[in-house]
Structures are given as C-alpha cells and as structure tokens.
Amino acid sequence: MIKNIIQKGFFKGLKQKVGKEKASESHELFLQLLEENKGWATDKPTELNLIFTSMVLASFKVLRKYEYPNWKEVLRYCLIDRTKKKQQFFMKLYLLFDRKPFNRIVKISKIKQINHYGDQNFTHEIVKDTEQSYHLHVKKCFYFDFFRSHDALEIMPIFCAMDDIWGDLLLPQKHGVSFSRPQLLSKGDSHCFFKFERTNHIN
Structure with missing residues (x-):
C-alpha cells in the first residue's frame, strides 16, 4: 500500500511539472529500471529505497533526454517540496x-x-x-x-x-x-x- 502511495504521489507531482506525456514515459522507464535493478533489494528497507531511486533516475533520464534546464528543480519538487510542509x-x-x-x-x-x-x-x-x-x-x-x-x-x-x-x-x-x-x-x-x-x- 505505502509503495503505491509513494509512486502515485511522485508521478502526480511530475505530471504537474512536465505534463502527462513525459510523466507517463518516466513511469514506464521507472518500471523497467525497477525490474532491471531488483537484485539491489537484498532486504526490506532497500525494497522501498529502490523505488525512490528508480523513480528519480527514470525521471532524470527522461528530463535530460528532452534537455530540461530545470530538471533539478522538478526532481526536488517531486521528491521534497511537494510533501515538505x-x-x-x-x-x-x-x-x-x-x-x-x-x-x-x-x-x-x-x-x-x-x-x-x-x-x-x-x-x-x-x-x-x-x-x-x-x-x-x-x-x-x-x-x-x-x-x-x-x-x-x-x-x-x-x-x-x-x-x-x-x-x-x-x-x-x-x-x-x-x-x-x-x-x-x-x-x-x-x-x-x-x-x-x-x-x-x-x-
């Protein structure tokens, strides 16, 4: 449940910043990265940490692909600023x-x-x-x-x-x-x- 909430919230924030198309592309890449790197998750805590890193890495790759100059601000919003308060x-x-x-x-x-x-x-x-x-x-x-x-x-x-x-x-x-x-x-x-x-x- 918590994993789905985290993913939903992150990509909702990404959609707000870069639009549905690029958020969907990032989500697809996230699922691919999660599968490719599942060997990293050798214990329960890392299963959740792998979700965080894979979400951010996927979004980073897509934003850099489209040469977003403010990719740092976008990722910071999705990961930190969105839920900071x-x-x-x-x-x-x-x-x-x-x-x-x-x-x-x-x-x-x-x-x-x-x-x-x-x-x-x-x-x-x-x-x-x-x-x-x-x-x-x-x-x-x-x-x-x-x-x-x-x-x-x-x-x-x-x-x-x-x-x-x-x-x-x-x-x-x-x-x-x-x-x-x-x-x-x-x-x-x-x-x-x-x-x-x-x-x-x-x-």
Missing part, C-alpha cells in the same frame, strides 16, 4: 512538546538505521554517543552506490537535501540542538558525517 508539521510538534529533543533525535536516528536503511546496503558507525554529542558516519550509502553505478551522481545532492526537511527546523538557541554535515559522500568525502550537538541545558 506535511513532514515538517509533525517534526514541529515534536520540537514543541518534547522537553528532550536531543535525546529523541538520537533515538529516532538509531531506529531508522534499522527500519529505514538496514545493514546490508548502508553502514552506520556511531563514533560518539554521549549526553552532549552524537556523531554518526555513513561510509556505505545505497543511494550513492546506486546512482554512481548508473552514472547519475548529479542526483545525489537532491537526496542529501532530504535531510534538510527536518534539519532546517533545528534551532540551536531554541531547541538546544545543532545539526551539521561537515562531510558528505556526494561532495567527494570518504563518508557522510552526521553531527548533533547539545548546545545548552534546556533538555
């Missing part, structure tokens, strides 16, 4: 009522490592986990490996920007938590570095 609404509620946002963020991160990413196509190395700091290194990323194998690393910054949906809401002076990514695979670094710091004692 709804996703941020729930995060804002957490930050409004939770007296320990730093602790909750750390807990959510650890849960997502298992449920959303798995341990076969992502690696998560917690290098620091204290009352004041939480540092996470990701040296293997399914998204990065998938797009690299399809010569489409131009897409990666859009996927990295998905973390900004919630990251932009963290205000150090208000919530007592700072978030940064000083290193990213998409920028040529050896790993992605997710850095959370407790900035005061309101937590």
Whole structure:
C-alpha cells in the first residue's frame, strides 16, 4: 500500500511539472529500471529505497533526454517540496512538546538505521554517543552506490537535501540542538558525517 502511495504521489507531482506525456514515459522507464535493478533489494528497507531511486533516475533520464534546464528543480519538487510542509508539521510538534529533543533525535536516528536503511546496503558507525554529542558516519550509502553505478551522481545532492526537511527546523538557541554535515559522500568525502550537538541545558 505505502509503495503505491509513494509512486502515485511522485508521478502526480511530475505530471504537474512536465505534463502527462513525459510523466507517463518516466513511469514506464521507472518500471523497467525497477525490474532491471531488483537484485539491489537484498532486504526490506532497500525494497522501498529502490523505488525512490528508480523513480528519480527514470525521471532524470527522461528530463535530460528532452534537455530540461530545470530538471533539478522538478526532481526536488517531486521528491521534497511537494510533501515538505506535511513532514515538517509533525517534526514541529515534536520540537514543541518534547522537553528532550536531543535525546529523541538520537533515538529516532538509531531506529531508522534499522527500519529505514538496514545493514546490508548502508553502514552506520556511531563514533560518539554521549549526553552532549552524537556523531554518526555513513561510509556505505545505497543511494550513492546506486546512482554512481548508473552514472547519475548529479542526483545525489537532491537526496542529501532530504535531510534538510527536518534539519532546517533545528534551532540551536531554541531547541538546544545543532545539526551539521561537515562531510558528505556526494561532495567527494570518504563518508557522510552526521553531527548533533547539545548546545545548552534546556533538555
């Protein structure tokens, strides 16, 4: 059910931006890519991640085929901007009522490592986990490996920007938590570095 909802919403957004014909062509290519790359889905979390990457890759290929100069904006809308406000609404509620946002963020991160990413196509190395700091290194990323194998690393910054949906809401002076990514695979670094710091004692 969730997979159908994701696909329907994404291609509905694409249709709004580029029209029915190109959205249909992208959907057909998506189904083809999904079948051709099904071997990537070695665990449950990757089955869903493969849908995301295949949808975006298919749309990327079609938009580049027709030389769309604003393909990045189109893909960002379909993947992020279309549902950004709804996703941020729930995060804002957490930050409004939770007296320990730093602790909750750390807990959510650890849960997502298992449920959303798995341990076969992502690696998560917690290098620091204290009352004041939480540092996470990701040296293997399914998204990065998938797009690299399809010569489409131009897409990666859009996927990295998905973390900004919630990251932009963290205000150090208000919530007592700072978030940064000083290193990213998409920028040529050896790993992605997710850095959370407790900035005061309101937590």
